[in-house]
Amino acid sequence: MARTQGSHSGITGPRIRQAALRLFAQQGYAAVSMRQIAKEVGLQAGALYNYTPDKQSLLFDLMQDHMAGLLSAWAALDKPDDPLAQLRAFTSFHITYNLERADAVFIAYMELRNLTPENFAAIESMRREYEDALETLLTAGVEAGQVRVPDTRIAAMAVIAMLTGVNTWYRDGGRLSLEEVETIYWDMVHKAVAA
Amino acid sequence: MARTQGSHSGITGPRIRQAALRLFAQQGYAAVSMRQIAKEVGLQAGALYNYTPDKQSLLFDLMQDHMAGLLSAWAALDKPDDPLAQLRAFTSFHITYNLERADAVFIAYMELRNLTPENFAAIESMRREYEDALETLLTAGVEAGQVRVPDTRIAAMAVIAMLTGVNTWYRDGGRLSLEEVETIYWDMVHKAVAA
DNA sequence: GTCTATAGATCGATAGAC
DNA sequence: GTCTATCGATCTATAGAC
Numbered sequence A, B: 001m002a003r004t005q006g007s008h009s010g011i012t013g014p015r016i017r018q019a020a021l022r023l024f025a026q027q028g029y030a031a032v033s034m035r036q037i038a039k040e041v042g043l044q045a046g047a048l049y050n051y052t053p054d055k056q057s058l059l060f061d062l063m064q065d066h067m068a069g070l071l072s073a074w075a076a077l078d079k080p081d082d083p084l085a086q087l088r089a090f091t092s093f094h095i096t097y098n099l100e101r102a103d104a105v106f107i108a109y110m111e112l113r114n115l116t117p118e119n120f121a122a123i124e125s126m127r128r129e130y131e132d133a134l135e136t137l138l139t140a141g142v143e144a145g146q147v148r149v150p151d152t153r154i155a156a157m158a159v160i161a162m163l164t165g166v167n168t169w170y171r172d173g174g175r176l177s178l179e180e181v182e183t184i185y186w187d188m189v190h191k192a193v194a195a
Numbered sequence C: 001g002t003c004t005a006t007a008g009a010t011c012g013a014t015a016g017a018c
Numbered sequence D: 001g002t003c004t005a006t007c008g009a010t011c012t013a014t015a016g017a018c
Helices: A011-029 A034-041 A045-048 A055-076 A083-099 A102-110 A117-143 A154-164 A178-195 B012-027 B033-042 B043-048 B055-075 B082-100 B102-110 B117-143 B152-164 B177-192
Strands: none
Touching: A011 A034, A011 A055, A011 A083, A011 A102, A034 A045, A034 B102, A045 A102, A045 B012, A045 B043, A055 A083, A055 A117, A083 A102, A083 A117, A083 A154, A083 A178, A102 B012, A117 A154, A154 A178, A154 B152, A178 B152, B012 B033, B012 B055, B012 B102, B043 B177, B055 B082, B055 B102, B082 B117, B082 B177, B117 B152, B117 B177
């Protein structure tokens, strides 16, 4: 039953999204053509339009799936009661989750300007929700007397920026293991916000 | 002596770079056409090639100028002797310098993938030099007993990521003044790396 | 669901007049 | 130094055969 055209396996859609994710991250949305994506999956360009109405929707779906996954993974995580322990859990979670999805993280940040206004608003709202989750956590720490920061909103932004920065330099098999990285960052995050 | 074509004023080159900087930052290098840049300056597309050999050189020059300016501005800054005071100076310097050049900062980070390998290496080397400057400063703090971090290299990367993150949310006339932002970030940076 | 073919637009860069 | 005009390539998206 060898097949020479297309995949016919019902997983063409995911393969297209996977190829687009990688290419968008490597070269940027505007620099990647539909023909390139099609070639990566073994299709002609026209066939892509059986899976996405247009290139913009392909980008938006990738970003939306990433943000939704991030939010639901954090929501589903089994969290300790203590606010400071929760903050430690957030630190490890953010580093690990983002490192494992470096392409999606990169796109979700870099390609915001290539979204239509409506799509941009949707993604920004999800990002805001994630920031709010961390700020709420910091506020609980303040009320428990474990955290003291000049401004919980800015502290949330600062912690997220610091942790996401790991993606710019971390490489598998490098000088430090993922566990060591998590420990090092927790030391700094902890001291930065501690009472 | 009214002139109706071109600028003839000897500042066309800078105006082209300024327009390219703004457009590249807003829409991305790949999404901006030479015709768009020309229109912004009031030229036809062909005239741009009197000022740049090609689009790639235009991008590279913008990034190189930005990084060179950052390095020389930090080098020229009058710095205190005390390592911790120097770190405070770095915090204020980085926030202010980058906020005042948001477009260039954005491009220098986002458009690395659109550089040729040679150009990429040149920019990366300058970025590395800036990171080294901060790491050297942290190491001096460790030797003076004022700083204690698990890893000076990672601490340098973490501080830079945290401070550069200001660019993603700060707006003139917003809730906080630039001075307040600097104070807030110094509080967190200081605590994060303090002995 | 994929193919081939193509419409219609736009791209970077160059040539030659002025 | 800027213009007009254009080359040759490439783009997104669609139409219609299979």
